Amino acid sequence: MSADQSLEKVPVPQDGYDFVVVSNRLPVDRDVDEDGNSTWRRSPGGLVSALAPVMAQRDGAWVGWHGAPDETLEPFDHDVFHLVPVSLSELEVKRYYEGFSNATLWPLYHDVIAPPEFHRTWWYAYRRVNERFARRAAETASQGATVWVQDYQLQLVPRMLRRLRPDVTIGFFNHIPFPPTEIYSQLPWRKAVLEGLTGADLIGFQRPGDAQNFQRCVRKYLGVQFTKGSARFSEDTADGESTEWTVNAGSYPISIDxxxxxxxxxxxxxxxxxxxxxxxxxxxxxxxxxxxxxxxxxxxxxxxxxxxxxxxxxxxxxxxxxxxxxxxxxxxxxxxxxxxxxxxxxxxxxxxxxxxxxxxxxxxxxxxxxxxxxxxxxxxxxxxxxxxxxxxxxxxxxxxxxxxxxxxxxxxxxxxxxxxxxxxxxxxxxxxxxxxxxxxxxxxxxxxxxxxxxxxxxxxxxxxxxHDVVDWSHRFLDDLAAHAPEHEQGAAAGQDSAHDDGAAADTTPGADRD
CATH class of the missing domain: 3.40.50.2000 (Glycogen Phosphorylase B;)
Structure with a gap:
């Protein structure tokens, strides 16, 4: 059993949040004045502007890295956001972010305009950091909460989070292109990434072609067929119990404020x-x-x-x-x-x-x-x-x-x-x-x-x-909410299982058992 397959469920927090966004960075930037005093300000950008009112209305929290390596911060509030920092070491920034995210995935997903690099140490760091993000989200979300994971740096989080908290509804949005099968196949950990993504109830892409590329890759490497944008997935636990859910994948082109x-x-x-x-x-x-x-x-x-x-x-x-x-x-x-x-x-x-x-x-x-x-x-x-x-x-x-x-x-x-x-x-x-x-x-x-x-x-x-950014977020979250009742029933049926297993990623270093 691989490391992420053995993730144990975590207790539902008593003071959890109904809506949780998970992204590589928190929606704030730190300003330091001449005297060394630091303050926080809201980051610019359409995503932050679009989700701020949702945060205010739905008792929301945002999980992400605060931008400084080798520093641990406690959760804090700023503006309309409850912020849950995730700590990263300098080495993890180098391997997870600069390495696997931006020197492996970024060039691969952008049609190999620059040659991607494949290093096992980068992959190990990516997997380890994704698990840390998943755990922070699991410890933050209330019973039956909606968790929206953002972008290519966190593609393993949805399946990890499902194992930790099968009661939550999980969305994922991929802000960059998703490559065709012929290009994606170069990734040594292609199955692990696909299985990470398919832990979500709804996966959003920028273009219909990106969604189609993803569905073809899932069919080829996981053996699961999408029909009209939907596919059924299941995982068996070590004691023979199982949980099932539907994954929907479609196009939700993002826009601006x-x-x-x-x-x-x-x-x-x-x-x-x-x-x-x-x-x-x-x-x-x-x-x-x-x-x-x-x-x-x-x-x-x-x-x-x-x-x-x-x-x-x-x-x-x-x-x-x-x-x-x-x-x-x-x-x-x-x-x-x-x-x-x-x-x-x-x-x-x-x-x-x-x-x-x-x-x-x-x-x-x-x-x-x-x-x-x-x-x-x-x-x-x-x-x-x-x-x-x-x-x-x-x-x-x-x-x-x-x-x-x-x-x-x-x-x-x-x-x-x-x-x-x-x-x-x-x-x-x-x-x-x-x-x-x-x-x-x-x-x-x-x-x-x-x-x-x-x-x-x-x-x-x-x-x-x-079609502005507010329209984008509403369309995605409305469609995600439409999947919540079925998901909660499935989660309730699997509440007694100790952990999820089955069709999980093969995370053997450098391996891909097709």
Whole structure:
């Protein structure tokens, strides 16, 4: 029996919470002043904004790492959140987060744009940390609570949590793509991960294709067939008892906090800052904008290469156009990210060295983060938004740009390999691997008539404003609640079992017994 199969049920806490979110990070960031005093502030982002009212209404708690290694904190309250910190050592951050999560799973799930690394020590750390998160959730949830687990760092938590607390209803949302079988098959621990995920009652993906990929992988490696998005699973305990549940898998495309963006875009100070940005850029005819984490999945190199060739071709000039590229720092201790930064900065340096004049710069490259107010000002200042990801679960920058353009101006060039492309069909869609096609798309967006641009933007705004992040969370949680009665009956039938077993993951190091 493997380590996670032998998880014993834990008692239901007397002071538990009815709604528990489990994610790699807590929804707060720590600020330290000059005197060394620390305070907490709510983290930015759509997920936190979407779940804050749910937390307030449903007596909620949030389980996650607080961001500092080798530090243990007791649970505490901040804003509307009851926060339950999970401690991680420096070595676990290196192996579980930087290693298995971001150097194994991230590249594998993004179509192997960068080669994934497979190390057993990383896998052991991932499994150990996932169990710690599962235990903290089990010790936090009340009887029959709803637990919503977030993202690829915690894919083993659902099945572990089911063994610890079979009375709770479990949701899981995968914020990144899920790869096709041919790519997923490379993962040495492919069965263990699938069995971890299938502990959930409902698994949400960004796109229908991701859900279909997941279902095909389950059929191939676990031998379980999904019918209309549902499949039955069971586990037998050592004493012969069993528990059964239904797993549902479907598409729930995430969105943004539309109201906060609309509010900022209407702010006279933000609008004034947008005009100031254009003046600082020399008031060019066209401002092209890219906003990304510095990540190899975002197609930043392809975008800069295409822009450089347009300069060489004479289709644009530094006098009439500028590319502003915001590349916020990301995972700087991971080798592939350090290498990407060197490549991007080298490309920018060569282009600027060749085309800059005393008064004009070809590419304004900004390698740091900005307050969200500044980002909205940049959205308002940009004529053409370039979202050229090579693979992206959704890409919320595209939706933020659309939400900010309340006058329905602006043009969006959008990679067809983003989840957003399935919803923002009126964007100028492009294959970013096709540099000539990307160049043509950039020129087409630049030269598009105002009437056509407004028509396209109006259509995209209807989609984004109707389907915001609050709508996303409600749809997922409503569907998850629909599975609760059957799940609770199944859990009650298995209450007397000491622990769950059966179709659990084979966690033998490096093994995958198909």
């Amino acid at each position: 539309v109201e906060s963006i609309k509010e900022l875009a209407s702010d006279p100070q933000v609008q004034a800052r947008a005009r100031e940005i254009r003046e600082e850029l020399g008031n060019p005819d066209t401002v092209f904008l890219g906003v990304d984490r510095l990540d190899y999945t975002k197609g930043i190199r392809h975008r800069i290469k295409a822009y450089g060739e347009l300069l060489e071709d004479g289709e644009i000039s530094v006098e009439n156009s500028v590319l502003v590229q915001v590349a916020s720092p990301s995972r700087e201790r991971v080798d592939s990210y350090r290498q990407l930064r060197e490549l991007v900065e080298g490309m920018v340096g060569r282009i600027n060295g060749q085309f800059d004049t005393i008064s004009h710069t070809a590419v304004r490259y900004l390698h740091h983060g900005y307050p969200f107010e500044e980002m909205v000002a940049l959205y308002l200042a940009a004529d053409v938004m370039l979202v050229t990801a090579l693979r992206d679960g959704m890409n919320l920058v595209a939706k933020e740009y659309v939400a900010a353009r309340q006058d329905r101006s602006g043009r969006l060039v959008l990679s067809e390999f983003t989840g957003a492309a399935e919803q923002l069909k009126q964007a100028v869609l492009v294959n970013p691997h096709d540099i000539d096609g990307l160049k043509s798309a950039m020129l087409h967006a630049r030269d598009m008539s105002d009437a056509e641009a407004r028509k396209r933007m109006s259509s995209m705004r209807r989609q984004v404003l109707t």
